[in-house]
Amino acid sequence: MKQKLEDKLDRMLEALEHPSSFTSEELEYLFSDKECLENARAILYAKEALARKYVSMPDVNKEWEAFARAHKKQSKIPVIIGLSAAVACIVLCFLLGHWENVYGGLQVFEAKQVAHTIKQEIVNGMMTIYIPRGMQKEVKLPDGTRVILNAESQLTYNTNQFGQKKRIVMLKGEGLFDVVKDSLHPFVVQSGHLSTQVLGTVFNLRSYDEEEMKITLLSGSLKVVSLQKKNGLLIKPGEQAVFSDKQELYAFETLQAKEFTSWTEGSFYFDDETLMSILCELGRWYNVNVVFKNREAMNYRLHFKASRKESLSSIVELLNYVSKSAIAFSDNTIIVGK
The missing domain is CATH 3.55.50.30 (Phage tail protein beta-alpha-beta fold)
Structure with a gap:
């Protein structure tokens, strides 16, 4: 009996975390057990609280x-x-x-x-790629760096100066960067009030106007600098840098860094x-x-x-x-x- 209850609780946790893996009938049956549902929620909330204890709640x-x-x-x-x-x-x-x-x-x-099409244009030497709502796009920069852009995002760079001293791009929205290593030409992403500099690494940067900016590092290393306060920090793989709505820059270790790029899949x-x-x-x-x-x-x-x-x-x-x-x-x- 105890094993059966534990199995049901495990299945309930799986349903809460990945509901799309179950049919509507299976979800309805599982969630009809209110006591088991509350126990599963309590476990899930405790796990999330532990993983996110350094993240401030929005007001x-x-x-x-x-x-x-x-x-x-x-x-x-x-x-x-x-x-x-x-x-x-x-x-x-x-x-x-x-x-x-x-x-x-x-x-x-x-x-x-809005038009449901991806747009690319050059104005005064500035290349801008626009991704509309409901779409994603992988682009390749002149140095071979790959960027996957999420919905309602835009990436801009100077076609004449890119790679001369630095490889500078500007991002609004969300992008997963796989940067080609080049120690002579640092790769810099400018987004909002932050500048992120790397040599060769894979990271996800999310910068929508209504949210806190988040940079999640999967491999390599990078330096994040606040353009307002001029302070910066280095983050390691598995860490996430956050620029809060209070203009504070901090980093913490995330247990599920790869999940932040699940949108690309x-x-x-x-x-x-x-x-x-x-x-x-x-x-x-x-x-x-x-x-x-x-x-x-x-x-x-x-x-x-x-x-x-x-x-x-x-x-x-x-x-x-x-x-x-x-x-x-x-x-x-x-x-x-x-």
């Missing part, structure tokens, strides 16, 4: 209050030209009252009408991430709106993995099994709460 209440203050100060949201679509995840791109009237909640991500992977971060990532991939009716749900943390080939409806169904708040998908909008 969602502060963000929510900022949204509310912005709504009170202006009767409409001005049109902002030139901002990347990622900024829409932290600013209201429509009148907040409109969403309150329709959904009774707060929109945190906006669907965009067609998977969504979230380890102790807030529900808001998870749904904004889904919004970016599927190009849909995200609305929260329940502000507490924005701060719920989950461990979740699914295939990017799954339909959004299927992923929302999976999320409902592991989320504390009801999630629905209707009219091109993910709605959290009732």
Whole structure:
């Protein structure tokens, strides 16, 4: 009997961590055992807390209050030209009252009408590669360095000066870099307020405007420098550097560094991430709106993995099994709460 219970708990943990590996019928059967489900969640949360004990929790209440203050100060949201679509995840791109009237909640991500094509252009010697929502692309730089770019990302470099002294590129969004070693020409990635310098290494850099910047090192070594405070740090394989919303730069060891590149293999992977971060990532991939009716749900943390080939409806169904708040998908909008 004890072995049977342990086997069921193991299977429950597997279902919570990898729900897309189970059928809907299997998930429904497993999660019908509420006591076992709560025990599995407790184990999973404890494991995640241990792995992430140095990562600060986002102040969602502060963000929510900022949204509310912005709504009170202006009767409409001005049109902002030139901002990347990622900024829409932290600013209201429509009148907040409109969403309150329709959904009774707060929109945190906006669907965009954009061309579903990869674009590459050169202006004044600057090469820029644009990757739209819902797509990824591997590009090869003049020195042979490989970069896989995630959805809603852009990579820019000077075609005339690249490799003369340094190999400098600028990134917005997310990219996995496999850098060709060249000790005479350091490779530098400039993104936001950070500059990352390497010789030959493999690392993942994630820099969307609405998130903390994260650099995860898989092999080699790299130096990360804050352009504002001029301080820097060296990180080793298996470590992640984080630039917080408080402009603080720190590093910690991550137990699952390779999982941060799972997006290059067609998977969504979230380890102790807030529900808001998870749904904004889904919004970016599927190009849909995200609305929260329940502000507490924005701060719920989950461990979740699914295939990017799954339909959004299927992923929302999976999320409902592991989320504390009801999630629905209707009219091109993910709605959290009732």
